[in-house]
Amino acid sequence: MGAERVAVVGIGQTKHDTIFDGSIAGLVRTAAERALADARMTWADIDAVVIGKAPDFFEGVMMPELYLADALGAVGKPMFRVHTAGSVGGSTAIVAQDLIAAGIHKKVLTVAFEKQSESEAMWALSLPIPFQPPMHAGAGGYFAPHIRAYMHRSKAPDHVGILVAVKDRLNACKNPYAHLHEHDITFDSVKDSMMLWDPIRFSETCPSSDGACAMVLTDEAGGDAAAADGRPPAWVHGTAFRSEPTMFAGRDQVNPQGGQDCAADVYRQAGISDPRREIDVVEMYVPFSWFEPMWLENLGFCAEGEGWQLVEAGVTQMDGDLPVNCSGGVLSSNPIGASGMLRFAEAAMQVRGQAGEHQIDGARTALGHAYGGGSQFFAMWIVGAAKP
Amino acid sequence: MSDIVLPDRLRDVAEPVRRIRTPARLDYVFMAGKATSRFLNAVAEKRLVGQRCPVCRKVYVPPRGVCPTDGVPTEEEIELPHVGTVTSFCVVNVQFYGQVMELPYVSALILLDGTDIPLMHLIQEVPADQVHMGMRVEAVWVPDEELGPTLESIKYFRPNGEPDADYETYKDNV
Ligand SMILES: [Zn+2]
Numbered sequence: 425m426g427a428e429r430v431a432v433v434g435i436g437q438t439k440h441d442t443i444f445d446g447s448i449a450g451l452v453r454t455a456a457e458r459a460l461a462d463a464r465m466t467w468a469d470i471d472a473v474v475i476g477k478a479p480d481f482f483e484g485v486m487m488p489e490l491y492l493a494d495a496l497g498a499v500g501k502p503m504f505r506v507h508t509a510g511s512v513g514g515s516t517a518i519v520a521q522d523l524i525a526a527g528i529h530k531k532v533l534t535v536a537f538e539k540q541s542e543s544e545a546m547w548a549l550s551l552p553i554p555f556q557p558p559m560h561a562g563a564g565g566y567f568a569p570h571i572r573a574y575m576h577r578s579k580a581p582d583h584v585g586i587l588v589a590v591k592d593r594l595n596a597c598k599n600p601y602a603h604l605h606e607h608d609i610t611f612d613s614v615k616d617s618m619m620l621w622d623p624i625r626f627s628e629t630c631p632s633s634d635g636a637c638a639m640v641l642t643d644e645a646g647g648d649a650a651a652a653d654g655r656p657p658a659w660v661h662g663t664a665f666r667s668e669p670t671m672f673a674g675r676d677q678v679n680p681q682g683g684q685d686c687a688a689d690v691y692r693q694a695g696i697s698d699p700r701r702e703i704d705v706v707e708m709y710v711p712f713s714w715f716e717p718m719w720l721e722n723l724g725f726c727a728e729g730e731g732w733q734l735v736e737a738g739v740t741q742m743d744g745d746l747p748v749n750c751s752g753g754v755l756s757s758n759p760i761g762a763s764g765m766l767r768f769a770e771a772a773m774q775v776r777g778q779a780g781e782h783q784i785d786g787a788r789t790a791l792g793h794a795y796g797g798g799s800q801f802f803a804m805w806i807v808g809a810a811k812p
Numbered sequence: 813m814s815d816i817v818l819p820d821r822l823r824d825v826a827e828p829v830r831r832i833r834t835p836a837r838l839d840y841v842f843m844a845g846k847a848t849s850r851f852l853n854a855v856a857e858k859r860l861v862g863q864r865c866p867v868c869r870k871v872y873v874p875p876r877g878v879c880p881t882d883g884v885p886t887e888e889e890i891e892l893p894h895v896g897t898v899t900s901f902c903v904v905n906v907q908f909y910g911q912v913m914e915l916p917y918v919s920a921l922i923l924l925d926g927t928d929i930p931l932m933h934l935i936q937e938v939p940a941d942q943v944h945m946g947m948r949v950e951a952v953w954v955p956d957e958e959l960g961p962t963l964e965s966i967k968y969f970r971p972n973g974e975p976d977a978d979y980e981t982y983k984d985n986v
Contacts, residue, residue: 443830484836546908554842555852555874555962558912559919559934561904568902569921573986576900576945622903622916622940672880673870673928674984 427525429812431647431657432772434463434640440603440757443541444634448488449495452537455636455762456496459533463640464653467497470640471529476506476516476536477761478796481551482543496535508665510563510709510796512536513637513764514803517792518663520641521805525660530643537636538759545632545760563711564621564629566798570677571714572623577678580717580732582623586614587735588713589628589755595742596752598781603633603757628713628755635759637766647811658772658807661789662693670798677799683722686802690791691724694806699791700725703806705774705784706740706748707767708793710755716740716748723793742784750774750782764794768805775809844961847877847886852961858953860892862927870928874963894951896924896969897977899985903940916940922949922969923985930985933963937970946982948974 436458438444444451452475460466473496480486489505496503506516513536520534546562553560560566574580593609596602609627617627642650647657666689668682669675687699696702708723710716717731725746726734734740740748749755751770754763771792773779788810794803844852847863851874854861863875863886870879871890879886901920904913918940921930935943937952950972959965979986 445830481836484834546906550908551838555844555848555964556932557934557964557966559917559932561902561906561919562908564906565902565904565919569900569919572902572945573900577986618905619903620906622905669880671929673865673868673872674881675929678986 428527429644429647430521430524430660431642431644431650432639432660432807433642433646433650433655433657434459434465435638435769435773435778436460436462437601437637437766437769438635439601440633440635440759442603442632442634444539448483448485448537448539448542449492451539451634451636452492452535452638453495455537455638456533456535459638459640463650464655465531465640470497470501470531470533472502472504472523472532473498474504474506474516474520474523474532474534476512476765478509478512478538479548481548482545482760483539484544496533508796508801508803510711510760511764511794511801511803512796513762513766514768514792514794514805515665515764515801517639517765517768518665518803518805520639521660521663524641524643531646532641533638534641534765535636535638536762536765538761539634540632540759541634561621564624567712568621568624570799571712574678574714574718575623578717578729578732584717584732584735585625585628585713586611588710588716589614591741592710592713592749592753592755595750595782596756599751600780601757602752603631603635604752624712624714630711630754630758631756633757633759635757635762637762637769639765639769639772656776656809658775658809659811661806661808661812662690663805664689664693666802668800670800678718679722679728680799682800683719683795683802684724686804687723690804690806694812696806699723700746703746703789703791704787705750705771705790706746706793707751707753707770707790708748709764709767709795710749710753711758713755719793723791742782747784750779750784764796764803767794768792771805772807775807845877847875850889851875855963855965856959856961858956858959858965860894860924862890862892864888864890871926872929873924873927873931890926892927893925895972896922896949897982898935898943898945898947898949899923899930899982900945901935901943903943918943920969921985923982928985933966934968935970936968944976945986946976946979948972948977
């Protein structure tokens with residue numbers, strides 16, 4: 425017995441911003457209502473709700489799903505909470521799709537959010553570790569040494585990170601939902617911005633955003649119905665999740681095994697043998713600009729050490745042959761818990777032809793990618809305009 | 813059914829309450845386990861000990877008692893020198909709530925000689941812009957009467973004057 429085919433028939437997101445002027449409940453409900461409207465559904469149509477966010481310590485609200493059940497129309501329905509750090513938006517969507525693929529539910533609402541204006545994320549990510557000196561400085565402090573290692577290993581010139589930052593921020597100007605709309609950003613303005621976590625500059629760093637993303641996933645009949653109604657769905661061609669320990673001798677945090685394995689798995693499911701040629705557009709989780717070349721290699725779009733050359737050659741620009749983060753990506757909007765789902769949703773928007781000004785014409789196959797923790801959780805999906 | 817609309821008379825709020833600061837505090841108890849206890853008790857005696865995996869021969873510090881790769885106990889205890897190599901690092905310039913360090917400071921991954929996994933610690937007694945990969949460093953301990961079962965017994969690492977390590981000697985940890 426094969427798995428049920430799964431379709432994305434509704435997508436919604438909030439305008440990501442420094443402050444969402446409302447409660448957490450209002451934030452998630454806004455995204456959910458937009459996804460339902462896009463799917464031409466009401467709350468009553470939904471069988472189950474799957475919600476995700478980054479660690480509760482950010483907003484200081486323990487298990488917010490308990491009080492969000494009514495805002496998400498989940499009263500009397502199954503509701504699940506997913507926790508996988510920064511990758512959670514992706515893994516939450518995967519759990520939702522699994523419920524349909526397994527034949528358990530037909531219509532699932534999945535939502536992910538973060539409200540960084542109410543958070544102390546830097547503090548929450550810098551809690552003292554038992555018996556260690558209090559020297560941790562958030563995600564940037566954790567990832568900066570790995571970026572330095574990548575630059576050393578690949579001999580990438582210093583300006584590659586700047587190129588990625590300028591590209592993503594200019595792409596964001598085409599996305600009305602993006603947090604940052606820095607129309608006047610330039611190579612020099614990024615270059616001259618402060619070194620926050622050397623070698624990571626301020627303008628090579630994601631912002632702190634309030635935002636939510638929601639999707640309505642259905643079984644094959646739901647996808648067919650949407651298509652018949654002139655609203656093409658995105659069909660899920662593969663999903664994969666991998667984890668690896670944070671610490672083991674010889675662990676490669678520049679090109680983690682978990683990410684390589686996750687990519688290989690999702691490509692196999694989608695029947696992709698040459699991702700560079702067969703994937704039309706990529707939404708990958710790039711919270712610091714240097715992760716674009718690093719993940720290009722980790723995801724098998726080029727050989728190890730060559731990711732920066734793709735960036736430099738403009739391959740990942742919107743008019744390149746492998747556009748990456750046309751939405752502006754995490755570098756332009758980072759409601760942490762939602763950021764992974766936004767990558768998945770933006771991939772689906774591309775193959776639905778729904779991405780507006782940042783649409784890649786004729787996109788048929790797209791990859792959504794998220795990672796989290798100390799580069800130890802990876803979530804990916806491939807969506808297509810055609811039924812798998 | 814999705815629209816929830818307030819009646820007009822309830823819509824106006826003269827002073828919206830947008831921020832209420834609600835501090836959270838967490839004190840917790842950490843049980844180190846046997847291998848880490850041996851490590852921490854040694855640290856309190858100003859010694860560094862690691863443990864070697866009998867299968868892959870990798871030396872872990874601090875030891876967790878088991879090799880995460882092979883799933884076997886790391887039974888052989890190794891006395892380690894207090895010197896190592898900076899494999900990578902970050903110069904931190906970010907101020908944040910709860911921070912105790914003076915800026916800028918350098919947090920580094922330090923591969924102690926004879927070990928196979930770097931530990932994170934501070935680099936001091938050198939300007940931040942002179943810290944580099946391959947730099948050889950040594951531990952600077954707190955005064956004996958302040959020693960305790962914590963890596964804070966090492967105040968920081970500082971350059972020990974040796975020439976830089978060859979990249980080949982630490983490339984598996986970069
Ligand atoms: Zn081993």
